[in-house]
Amino acid sequence: MKRKTLSQANPHLRDAKKAARQRIRSVASSTAIETGEPVHDIEKKIRHFESSKPRVTLA
Template sequence: MSSQRVHQHPSQEAILRAVASSTAIETGQRIADIEAKLRGGDSHLPQVSLAAINRPAHSAQR
């Protein structure tokens, strides 16, 4: 019997939360404050944003 795992990419919300929590650990700031800054675009580098995942539905197996 063959079982194939379906890989789901994290949502943009999950990525935002991960970035905020990681940054909070490094800086000592509150996660909620960092999330608000990321959502609001309040950045000293406005040209930089979170990466979007755009991959084909069927990627090559490794």
């Protein structure tokens, strides 16, 4: 019997875009609890960081 990956087996992870948004929300809310900063502000920072180009080029 072939095993399914977690993203195939878990219905909440099947939609990759939705799963990515949920991961960002999870990290942001955990960070907000620790820092006291609003969740929305942390989410914006994470999204900006993910969309920026890498600054280092590997040879």
